[in-house]
Amino acid sequence: MVERCFVPSSLREALEIRKEYGAHPLAGGSDLMVQYKAGLGITPDFPFPVMIITKLEELKGISRKEDGSIEIMALSTPSEIAACPFMPFHVKSAASRMGAIALRNSATIGGNIGNASPKGDLPQPLILLDALVVLTSADGERTVLLDDFIRGSKKTDLRDDEIITKIIIPPVEYTYAYYRKIGTRKANAISKLSLSALIKIDDGLVSDFRAASGAAGPKVIRSRESEEILKGHRIDEIEPLIPAFLESWNNAISPHAMPEYRRNTTKRMLEHFITEALAMPECEIID
Amino acid sequence: MTEFKLNGKIVRFEGNPLTRLIDVIREDLGLTGTKEGCGEGECGACSVLRNGKLTTSCIIPVGAVAGDEIVTIEGLRDTEQGKCLIDAFAEGGAVQCGFCIPGMVMAAQALLLENSDPDEEDVRMAISGNICRCTGYDLIVDSILLAAKKGKGLW
Ligand SMILES: Cc1cc2nc3c(=O)[nH]c(=O)nc-3n(C[C@H](O)[C@H](O)[C@H](O)COP(=O)(O)OP(=O)(O)OC[C@H]3O[C@@H](n4cnc5c(N)ncnc54)[C@H](O)[C@@H]3O)c2cc1C
Ligand code: FES
Ligand code: FES
Numbered sequence: 001m002v003e004r005c006f007v008p009s010s011l012r013e014a015l016e017i018r019k020e021y022g023a024h025p026l027a028g029g030s031d032l033m034v035q036y037k038a039g040l041g042i043t044p045d046f047p048f049p050v051m052i053i054t055k056l057e058e059l060k061g062i063s064r065k066e067d068g069s070i071e072i073m074a075l076s077t078p079s080e081i082a083a084c085p086f087m088p089f090h091v092k093s094a095a096s097r098m099g100a101i102a103l104r105n106s107a108t109i110g111g112n113i114g115n116a117s118p119k120g121d122l123p124q125p126l127i128l129l130d131a132l133v134v135l136t137s138a139d140g141e142r143t144v145l146l147d148d149f150i151r152g153s154k155k156t157d158l159r160d161d162e163i164i165t166k167i168i169i170p171p172v173e174y175t176y177a178y179y180r181k182i183g184t185r186k187a188n189a190i191s192k193l194s195l196s197a198l199i200k201i202d203d204g205l206v207s208d209f210r211a212a213s214g215a216a217g218p219k220v221i222r223s224r225e226s227e228e229i230l231k232g233h234r235i236d237e238i239e240p241l242i243p244a245f246l247e248s249w250n251n252a253i254s255p256h257a258m259p260e261y262r263r264n265t266t267k268r269m270l271e272h273f274i275t276e277a278l279a280m281p282e283c284e285i286i287d
Numbered sequence: 288m289t290e291f292k293l294n295g296k297i298v299r300f301e302g303n304p305l306t307r308l309i310d311v312i313r314e315d316l317g318l319t320g321t322k323e324g325c326g327e328g329e330c331g332a333c334s335v336l337r338n339g340k341l342t343t344s345c346i347i348p349v350g351a352v353a354g355d356e357i358v359t360i361e362g363l364r365d366t367e368q369g370k371c372l373i374d375a376f377a378e379g380g381a382v383q384c385g386f387c388i389p390g391m392v393m394a395a396q397a398l399l400l401e402n403s404d405p406d407e408e409d410v411r412m413a414i415s416g417n418i419c420r421c422t423g424y425d426l427i428v429d430s431i432l433l434a435a436k437k438g439k440g441l442w
């Protein structure tokens with residue numbers, strides 16, 4: 001069946017179409033065009049109305065606000081995000097490792113979040129940084145924590161009349177940062193496992209610690225409860241706390257979410273990051 | 288209706304905006320230099336330039352390129368840069384069955400537009416989304432480096 005296709009020329013028009021017909025936004029198309037592929041030489045067959053939002057200028061651009069937060073409009077591509085001079089390390093790292101060059105030029109952050117695939121690379125660092133997502137409808141706007149917005153594999157809290165318009169990353173400070181994506185070696189490889197972490201040390205005290213792991217379960221894993229175990233302690237008190245932290249972190253992952261070997265790899269990476277950070281090396285990025 | 292520029296000329300497409308860009312290029316405009324391999328964004332055979340940036344034309348609907356400037360191998364072929372690249376591919380022995388070559392040349396062009404003096408690592412990165420089933424890549428990489436050297440000043 002050929003469903004309708006709309007090409008709105010402004011955000012306002014897009015929101016009206018979304019409200020009236022429930023048309024699904026097509027941004028870069030790199031998920032939708034593949035998911036509904038009908039064969040070589042054939043137009044994809046969508047079971048719902050679609051609106052092509054790729055050209056909406058209102059949804060483009062990346063900016064830094066006065067309070068230090070960063071606003072990434074929904075149509076920003078991984079190439080633009082990776083090239084942005086003030087993009088936080090974790091997000092930049094994830095964006096620059098997505099797909100190959102052509103994919104990075106056409107995929108969008110809004111599509112990566114809207115698709116909510118557990119293999120999606122951007123939600124993981126964004127959730128680490130407590131990013132917010134702004135959802136706009138013809139009737140208004142709401143802002144929610146990305147970690148709450150993504151409910152599970154391919155499930156979001158997007159309402160039928162809403163569009164993701166931007167992502168906000170609150171100001172973040174860290175002393176040491178870590179990012180790893182483990183895939184197969186070739187480009188266009190989908191993540192098998194990814195981990196972001198950061199630690200902030202103030203006068204010898206761990207004032208912030210966060211970790212987020214992606215591609216392993218139905219959604220990005222962040223355990224604020226486990227993070228608390230390390231926070232507020234002096235760095236010379238941390239080492240004996242690591243086993244308790246790792247156990248708590250492990251328990252936060254539902255039993256079937258991650259096969260044993262991935263759990264172990266993740267735990268090893270976390271332990272490596274914490275141990276390296278405690279040695280207070282010169283450079284802030286830990287490999 | 289979707290209007291965009293293809294190889295410098297304005298094109299107006301009246302059909303469904305969800306038609307894949309590659310189908311408009313190959314079927315409607317009859318430019319068959321752009322190849323379709325996987326149809327899923329994985330092999331790079333269908334690569335074209337969109338506003339100077341590499342794009343796989345099999346996973347993008349024509350409605351998404353409205354107002355853009357698309358260049359295919361036919362548009363690049365007769366330019367100085369295109370000739371330099373194609374000659375270098377021939378001289379370097381990079382072509383076997385040839386199926387991946389238009390996409391490889393587009394990827395090389397996208398690289399050289401951004402960086403006219405790439406090293407081997409840059410070249411490997413630039414073609415990392417392009418699959419060649421015949422050559423094992425080394426001769427392609429060498430040919431792109433050769434083009435950059437011979438065509439100094441062209442980019
Ligand atoms: C070859 C290849 C390699 C890939 N490699 C990676 C990779 O390494 N890492 C990775 O994370 N992903 C990868 N992907 C998946 C895909 O490219 C990403 O998920 C991308 O970010 C999707 O963005 P898009 O704009 O192209 O999505 P689209 O296909 O346009 O949309 C995807 C979904 O999000 C919805 N949507 C889009 N924009 C909005 C919006 N503004 N508001 C609300 N909903 C919206 C759509 O309705 C749809 O449901 C790859 C895909 C391909 C084809
Ligand atoms: S045919 Fe488009 S990437 Fe393979
Ligand atoms: S030369 Fe045959 S696929 Fe590359």
